[in-house]
Amino acid sequence: MKHALISIYEKMPYGLQNVASSAAGLRKRIIERNRQFFAFRESLLESQHLPTVRLQELQAHKLRQLVAHAYKNVPYYAQLFKERGLAPEDISSTADLQKLPLLDKSTVTNRMREFLARNTDRSKLIWNHTSGTTGRPFGLFVDRRVEDMWNALLFRHRSWGGYQYDRLRITFGGRVIVPFETKRPPFWRYNLPGRQVHFSSFHLSEENLPHYVKRLRTLGAEVMDGYPSAIHILARYMAQHGLQVPLKAVFVASEPLYDYQRAAMEAAFTCEVFNIYGLAERCASSGECEKHEGNHHHMEESIVEILDSEGNSVPDGQCGEIVGTSLVNYTMPLLRFRTGDLCAYQTKPCSCGRGLRLMTPVDTKKEDVILTPDGRYISPSVLTHPLKPLHGIEKTQIVQEDRCHFVVKLVQGDGRVSKHDLGELVNALQSLLGKEAKIEVDFVDDIPRTAAGKFRFVISKVPQDHVSSSIVK
Numbered sequence: 001m002k003h004a005l006i007s008i009y010e011k012m013p014y015g016l017q018n019v020a021s022s023a024a025g026l027r028k029r030i031i032e033r034n035r036q037f038f039a040f041r042e043s044l045l046e047s048q049h050l051p052t053v054r055l056q057e058l059q060a061h062k063l064r065q066l067v068a069h070a071y072k073n074v075p076y077y078a079q080l081f082k083e084r085g086l087a088p089e090d091i092s093s094t095a096d097l098q099k100l101p102l103l104d105k106s107t108v109t110n111r112m113r114e115f116l117a118r119n120t121d122r123s124k125l126i127w128n129h130t131s132g133t134t135g136r137p138f139g140l141f142v143d144r145r146v147e148d149m150w151n152a153l154l155f156r157h158r159s160w161g162g163y164q165y166d167r168l169r170i171t172f173g174g175r176v177i178v179p180f181e182t183k184r185p186p187f188w189r190y191n192l193p194g195r196q197v198h199f200s201s202f203h204l205s206e207e208n209l210p211h212y213v214k215r216l217r218t219l220g221a222e223v224m225d226g227y228p229s230a231i232h233i234l235a236r237y238m239a240q241h242g243l244q245v246p247l248k249a250v251f252v253a254s255e256p257l258y259d260y261q262r263a264a265m266e267a268a269f270t271c272e273v274f275n276i277y278g279l280a281e282r283c284a285s286s287g288e289c290e291k292h293e294g295n296h297h298h299m300e301e302s303i304v305e306i307l308d309s310e311g312n313s314v315p316d317g318q319c320g321e322i323v324g325t326s327l328v329n330y331t332m333p334l335l336r337f338r339t340g341d342l343c344a345y346q347t348k349p350c351s352c353g354r355g356l357r358l359m360t361p362v363d364t365k366k367e368d369v370i371l372t373p374d375g376r377y378i379s380p381s382v383l384t385h386p387l388k389p390l391h392g393i394e395k396t397q398i399v400q401e402d403r404c405h406f407v408v409k410l411v412q413g414d415g416r417v418s419k420h421d422l423g424e425l426v427n428a429l430q431s432l433l434g435k436e437a438k439i440e441v442d443f444v445d446d447i448p449r450t451a452a453g454k455f456r457f458v459i460s461k462v463p464q465d466h467v468s469s470s471i472v473k
C-alpha cells in the first residue's frame with residue numbers, strides 16, 4: 001500500500017506533489033498539536049530549570065508508577081518479578097533497577113506480545129522501527145503519549161537554538177519527496193501548513209547544488225534540520241565557493257556530527273549547530289544547548305544507566321553502553337533496554353545552569369557517504385531506509401566496491417526473507433543509487449565488526465576525500 005502511494009506520488013506533476021506534501025503536513029500537524037503535547041511542552045519548559053536532584057526525584061516517582069503498571073499489566077514483567085521473588089515496591093529508585101536483568105533487542109523481538117500491556121488500546125498502537133545499531137532491523141510499539149513527549153522534547157531542543165514553531169524551516173530528511181529521475185530543479189517540495197520545505201537528500205550532485213543554494217537564498221528560511229551528512233554536502237559546497245546564506249540555527253540528528261561538518265555548516269549558514277540524539281525506542285534521548293558543552297539528557301523522558309561490558313555502572317566521565325528505561329511508554333514498557341550505543345556522563349554541569357545532566361555526544365553509527373555513479377552524494381542514513389522493513393534478516397551491510405558496484409550483504413535470521421521482499425529491496429536501492437549502479441545481493445554467514453568493535457551499515461571503498469576533507473580552516 002505504502003509503495004503504491006509512493007508510486008502515485010512520483011507520477012504527479014510538481015504542483016500536485018506540493019499539494020500532497022502539504023496535505024500530509026496538515027494531517028501531521030492536526031495529529032501532533034494536541035492537548036497532551038502542549039501540556040508536555042509547558043511542563044518541559046519549566047522542568048529544565050529544576051536542580052538535578054529534583055529531576056532525579058521526578059524520575060524515581062515516574063519509575064515507581066511505571067513499574068506498578070508493568071507488574072500489573074505486562075505479562076513479561078509479571079513473570080520476571082515472580083521468578084525473581086520481587087514486588088513492585090522493590091524497585092523504587094534508579095539504583096534499584098539493578099535488581100532487574102538487562103533487556104536486549106532479540107528478547108523484545110522474540111517475545112513481542114508478552115511486552116504489550118494488556119490494558120493498552122490496540123487500535124492506537126504506533127509502530128516505530130529502526131535499522132538499529134547492531135545491523136539487525138528492530139521495531140517496537142509505542143503510543144501517542146510517547147510521540148507527544150518526543151515532539152515536546154524536540155520543541156524544547158529547538159527553543160535552545162532560538163527557534164519557535166511557525167517560522168520557515170528547511171528539512172533534509174530520509175523521505176523521497178522528489179522523484180529520483182528528476183534532472184532539473186525544483187529539488188524541493190513544500191509543506192505549507194507545517195511551514196516547512198523538504199529539500200531532497202537524493203539529488204545532491206555538483207551539478208544540482210547551485211540550484212539548492214539559489215533556492216535557499218530566496219526562501220527566507222529561519223532554520224534547517226536533518227541528517228548532518230546530507231546538510232554537510234551542501235555546506236561544504238557553499239564553503240568551497242565562498243557562499244553564505246544566514247540562518248538562525250541548524251539542528252542535526254541520527255548520525256554522529258563531526259567537527260569538520262559543524263565547521264562547514266557554521267561557515268555556510270553563519271549560525272550555531274545543535275545536535276540531538278534520539279532513538280526510535282524513545283528511551284535515552286539527549287540534546288545540545290546553546291553552550292555546546294555536551295548533550296543534556298532529557299531526564300523527564302527516561303532513566304539512562306551507563307554500564308561497562310560486565311553490566312556494572314561506570315563512574316562519571318567514563319564511557320560505557322547506554323541502557324535506557326523509557327518513563328513514558330506504557331504500551332510496551334522496556335526496563336533497562338540495551339541500546340548498543342556508547343557515551344559517558346560528564347563530570348561537570350553545563351554552564352547554562354539547567355539541571356538536566358550532561359552526557360558526551362553519543363558514539364553512534366560511523367558510516368561512509370556514497371558517491372553514486374551519476375554523481376550524487378547520498379547520506380548513509382538515507383541509504384539504509386529500504387533495509388528497515390526487512391523481516392527474517394539478522395544483519396545487513398551495504399558495501400560500495402567501486403563507483404558502480406554495490407554489494408548488499410545479508411545474514412539470514414530465524415525466518416526466511418521472501419523473494420518478494422528481496423526484489424523490493426533491490427528495486428528501492430536501484431532507485432536510490434541510479435540506473436548505472438550494479439547491485440548484488442550476497443547471503444553471508446556473518447558480518448564482522450570493525451577492529452574497534454563497531455558495526456558498520458555502509459562501507460564505501462571509493463575514497464572519502466570528497467566528503468571528509470576539511471575545507472574550513
Ligand SMILES: [Zn+2]
Pocket residue numbers: 289290291292296350351352353354
Ligand atoms: Zn546547557
